[in-house]
Amino acid sequence: MNVEYVSANPTGPLHVGHARGAIFGDALAALLEFAGWDVTREYYINDAGAQVDVLARSAHFRYQEAHGRAVEIAPGLYPGDYLAPVGVAMKAVFGDTLLDRPEAEWLPVVREFAITAMMAMIREDLAALGVTMDRFQSEAALAAQGKVEAALARLSEQGLIYQGVLEPPKGKTPEDWEPREQTLFRSTAYGDDVDRPVKKSDGGWTYFAPDIAYHFDKVSRGYDLLIDVFGADHGGYVSRMKAVVAALSERKTPLDVKLVQLVKLFRNGEPFKMSKRAGDFVTLRDLVDQVGPDVARFTMLMRKNDAPLDFDFAKALEQSKDNAVWYVQYANARAHSVLRSGAEAGIGEAEIGAADLSSLTHEGWIDIAKKVAEWPRLMEMAAESHEPHRVAFYLFDLAGAFHALWNRAREEEALRFLQAGDEAGAPARLAMAKAVSVAISAGLGILGVTPVTEMR
RNA sequence: GCACCCGUAGCUCAGCUGGAUAGAGCGCUGCCCUCCGAAGGCAGAGGCCAGGGGUUCGAAUCCCUUCGGGUGCGCCA
Incomplete structure (x- = not known):
């Protein structure tokens, strides 16, 4: 199967919203892999639209700047200073050969250079979060191979493409609305509310057209299941994408679209003030630098x-019960702590593996055993419903049960893992610590969080 | 106006796809501990599951509807 996520435009650094999508998609992919699927993690590069031309022009300004010219970035371009190094790098590669030339001459060159640089930066950002993609699919490459025309031809054969005029949206009719004939996709035949335009009135493709080609490509690769992870602002695209995948696969390839909602940032309960100046936003890198990948991942999951x-x-870094990451890590560290002590006393893997658990009749042991026993079923449900957050909540519950057992043992000697005078029962009790640790480690592994074995 | 998502304790949120007295954390109240296995522990109060209707032996969960919030809605990606 295929999970597509992030797919941010290659025009700048990833921000916290992208981080959430990346973390969610990555954890979902790992969860499905755990459930037995062969998963391709894919990133779709929107490297063919108008936005990459804007990127190229912005980069060209930085290129001039690298040549010592005092230039002012034109309005509408990307002002972020992350493009400054790109300008410097271009100077090193191209010298002054791209200066004072007509845009038509330098644009394709600068565009390709800038996109490559942006994608390198994006890969680094993702790597900082522990996210690695299996495949990067370029929109421009698909277009160059004529895949857009091919996909549209396919739909046309099915009688799903026609010339028509759309009704204006009710209620908020734009001032400049006038009926225009466009090339439309009959998505209503597959459950959408209205048919969707694939060509603009000037004859150019809409954004939807290459997306059709891209999903046709994914369908053609023979996946049993497609999952798209979108930002919530793309909610309006869900029904048309489902329609087009249904049409192109003869309803054989299911598409599940997961919408990831917005992230609001706070510090000590106060909303994070962000400057409205364009290009100034909280980046994924800021997030990782401040809280680390483990905290970022678990918190968002x-x-x-x-x-x-x-x-x-502030809360993300707190070391207390309100910090779920810390709480779960702490449980695992405690489990490992007793396992280490056990090993020192001569009770190792072999003894634990051969333990007879029937001696654990105390209610406290039964409680923790029940919680651990939920693990397989829970993982199965989480994978089936495409909801990795269930794993995170389960781990929090399991950690809570383990801490509760631990605390009870202060009063009740019988619930201690290592008891002076009852060495014979230790392997069985340590087996419970081992079971908790295995469940937590595997669960955290799927969420992409390091299972620590010691608190520092 | 239409579509999608959301509405569960004072706050932030879970709720195993229709099952028994609806859960957790924070906050609040009250005890205990602050020595041995960590940076505390235990208990309690607090819910018309937004409102209404329906399906069902049974609904927070499914359907319809009202209200409230978010997102989006041809020639932007």
Whole structure:
């Protein structure tokens, strides 16, 4: 199967919204892999639209700047200073050969250079989060291979493409609305509300057209299941993408679209003030630098994908019960602590593996055993419903049960893992610690969070 | 106006796809501990599951509807 996520435009650094999509998609992919699927993690590069021309012009300004010219970035371009190194790099490669030339001459060259640089930066950002993609699919490459025309021809054969005029949207009719004939895709035949334009009135493709080609490409690769992870602002695209995949696969390839809601940033309960100046936003890298990949990942996975997320930087780093990441890590560290002590006392893997658990009749042991026993079923449900957050919540519950057992043992000697005078029962009790640790480690592994074995 | 998502404790959120007295964390109240296995522990109060209707032996969960919030809605990607 195929999971597509992030797919941010290659025009700048990834921000926190992208981070959530990346973390969600990555955890979902790992979860499905765990469930037995062969998963391709894919990133779709929008490197063919107008936005990459804007990128190229912005980069060309930085290129001039690298030549010592005092230039002012024109309005409408990307002002972020992340393009400055790109300008310097271009000077090193091209010298002054791209200066004072007509745009038509330098644009394709600068565009390709800048896109390559942006994608390198994006890969680094993703790597900082622990996210690695299997495949990067270029929109421009698909277009160059005539895939857009081919996909549209396919739909045309099915009688799903026609010339028509759309009704204006009710209620908020734009001032300049006038009926225009466009090339439309009959998505209503597959459950959409209205038919969708694939060509603009000037004859150029809409954004939808290359997306059709891209999904046709994915269908053609023979996946049993496609999953798209989109930002919530792409919610309006879900029904048309489902329609087009159904049409192109003769309803054989299911497409599940997961919408990831917005992230609101806080610090000590106060909303994070962001300057409105374009190009100034909280980047994925800022996030990782401040809280680390483990905290970023677990915190964002403690929320359903379709619910908005409040992310508090201060809380994320707190070491207490309100910090779920810390709490789960702590449980694992405690489990490993007793396992280490056991090993020192001569009770190792072999003894634990051969332990007879029937001696664990105390209610406290039964409780933790029940919780551990939920693990397989829970993982199965999480994978089936495409909801990695369930794993995170389960780990939090399991850690809670383990801490509760631990605390009870202060009063009740019988619930201690290592008891002076009852060495014979230690292997069985340590087996419970081992089971908790295995469940937590495997669960955290799927979420992409390092399972620590010691608190520092 | 239409579509999608959301509405569960004071706050932030879970709720195993229709099952028994609806859960957690924070906050609040009250005890205990602050020595041995960590950076505390235990208990309690607090819910018309937004409102209404329906399906069902049974609904927070499924359907319809109202209200409230978010996102999006041809020639932007």
